Amino acid sequence: MAFAQGATGADSAAHGPEGGGASYADAPDLRWFVFALFFIFGGITSLNDIVMPKLQELFTLSHAQANLVNSAFFLAYLLFSLPAAAVVRRAGYMRTATFGLVLMTLGCLLFIPASSSATFGMFLLALFVLGAGITVVQVVANPLISLLGPPHTAHSRLTFAQAFNSLGTTIFPRVGSTLILGSLAGISAATLSGPALDAYRIEASRTIVHTYLGLAVALLVIAAVVWTRRNRLQEEQEQSGSIFHPLTLLRRSRFAFGAACIFLYVGAEVAIGSNLVVYLAQPTVWNVPLETAGNYVPFYWGGALIGRFVGSAILRFLSPGKVLATAGSVAIALLLFSANVTGNAAGWALIAVGLANSIMFPTIFSLASEGLGKRAAEGSGVIATAIVGGAVIPPLYGSLADASGSLAFALVLPVICYAIIAGFGIFARRPAVAG
Numbered sequence: 402m403a404f405a406q407g408a409t410g411a412d413s414a415a416h417g418p419e420g421g422g423a424s425y426a427d428a429p430d431l432r433w434f435v436f437a438l439f440f441i442f443g444g445i446t447s448l449n450d451i452v453m454p455k456l457q458e459l460f461t462l463s464h465a466q467a468n469l470v471n472s473a474f475f476l477a478y479l480l481f482s483l484p485a486a487a488v489v490r491r492a493g494y495m496r497t498a499t500f501g502l503v504l505m506t507l508g509c510l511l512f513i514p515a516s517s518s519a520t521f522g523m524f525l526l527a528l529f530v531l532g533a534g535i536t537v538v539q540v541v542a543n544p545l546i547s548l549l550g551p552p553h554t555a556h557s558r559l560t561f562a563q564a565f566n567s568l569g570t571t572i573f574p575r576v577g578s579t580l581i582l583g584s585l586a587g588i589s590a591a592t593l594s595g596p597a598l599d600a601y602r603i604e605a606s607r608t609i610v611h612t613y614l615g616l617a618v619a620l621l622v623i624a625a626v627v628w629t630r631r632n633r634l635q636e637e638q639e640q641s642g643s644i645f646h647p648l649t650l651l652r653r654s655r656f657a658f659g660a661a662c663i664f665l666y667v668g669a670e671v672a673i674g675s676n677l678v679v680y681l682a683q684p685t686v687w688n689v690p691l692e693t694a695g696n697y698v699p700f701y702w703g704g705a706l707i708g709r710f711v712g713s714a715i716l717r718f719l720s721p722g723k724v725l726a727t728a729g730s731v732a733i734a735l736l737l738f739s740a741n742v743t744g745n746a747a748g749w750a751l752i753a754v755g756l757a758n759s760i761m762f763p764t765i766f767s768l769a770s771e772g773l774g775k776r777a778a779e780g781s782g783v784i785a786t787a788i789v790g791g792a793v794i795p796p797l798y799g800s801l802a803d804a805s806g807s808l809a810f811a812l813v814l815p816v817i818c819y820a821i822i823a824g825f826g827i828f829a830r831r832p833a834v835a836g
């Protein structure tokens with residue numbers, strides 16, 4: 402994928418991955434713009450970790466039912482990623498980003514009728530639309546940041562950008578925990594019935610609505626700013642093929658393995674993060690109220706934040722594949738430790754998995770995308786489709802926890818995911834051949 406020099410006439414240059422040359426007028430300025438997109442969609446996604454236990458309490462759901470929050474949200478990646486890549490090919494990055502932000506705004510506004518009806522299904526619909534908008538923005542952001550610099554630093558650059566994603570996932574849950582989990586903390590839906598239960602659900606869900614209304618206003622402002630930059634880039638895109646043409650990239654073993662690992666990574670990360678509040682609140686772990694446990698979710702995502710800033714430096718000197726294999730092995734060790742102990746150690750070990758997660762997504766993405774050239778946007782669409790792992794693996798985790806009666810035993814599922822990811826790191830430890 403190539404970009405001609407921008408209209409300002411500046412001569413700063415950047416080169417896309419493996420032959421996808423690019424020349425940008427204000428590359429540093431554009432990088433910070435993309436960093437902001439990572440911050441936004443990361444933070445909003447992490448709010449699911451706070452909304453899920455709230456809805457679980459309001460609607461007295463099982464672990465498997467509660468994890469449908471993730472299914473509704475991440476199902477959007479399966480349905481919208483390839484269409485989003487097609488829109489990028491025809492409309493360009495900035496116009497597509499604007500569309501994604503507007504769609505995110507609509508998803509936030511749908512929390513209003515969801516609260517009014519006080520039905521779980523309406524909340525799932527709102528989360529699905531919100532996930533669709535985030536899907537579009539993410540399909541834009543990942544290849545764009547890879548293009549804003551030389552190929553040999555693409556791994557480091559994407560990891561640094563993902564650090565801003567982690568900054569959002571660290572800040573948003575802390576605020577969300579106070580706003581959403583802190584309200585009406587002395588009342589339990591399990592003790593109510595009939596009109597009293599309906600009234601409680603409507604009143605309690607209003608705290609969720611107020612949070613997402615604030616986000617809707619902010620998103621509209623950002624969408625307007627992005628629209629003013631819609632002509633900043635002159636883009637040369639791969640135009641051939643149908644909407645499903647990007648799937649031909651799966652014929653490349655390295656790319657296919659990487660896409661599968663994105664599926665597994667997102668599924669494992671979301672399964673742990675979304676169930677972390679309930680896991681920590683267990684009598685055998687920390688035995689604390691949900692609101693207190695929710696205050697520690699930012700530590701999980703904060704580990705990823707720290708790890709990504711550090712990892713962006715490490716990846717400039719060490720093999721990305723070997724670093725990925727090491728991170729996967731550390732995650733496995735932490736999960737097994739948490740599952741086999743109790744008390745403070747069990748909780749902090751699970752939280753520490755966030756640190757091991759830090760470099761995984763950007764490293765898997767960049768390793769899988771090496772050599773795609775002008776097909777980078779298509780590759781991003783396919784890999785974004787694989788994020789649907791966040792819709793599949795968390796409900797499986799919840800079902801396994803329900804069947805075994807143990808959230809700790811169910812950690813065997815993310816252990817398997819991380820083992821395969823570590824294997825990909827070893828497989829992809831050598832640079833790909835362009836073509």
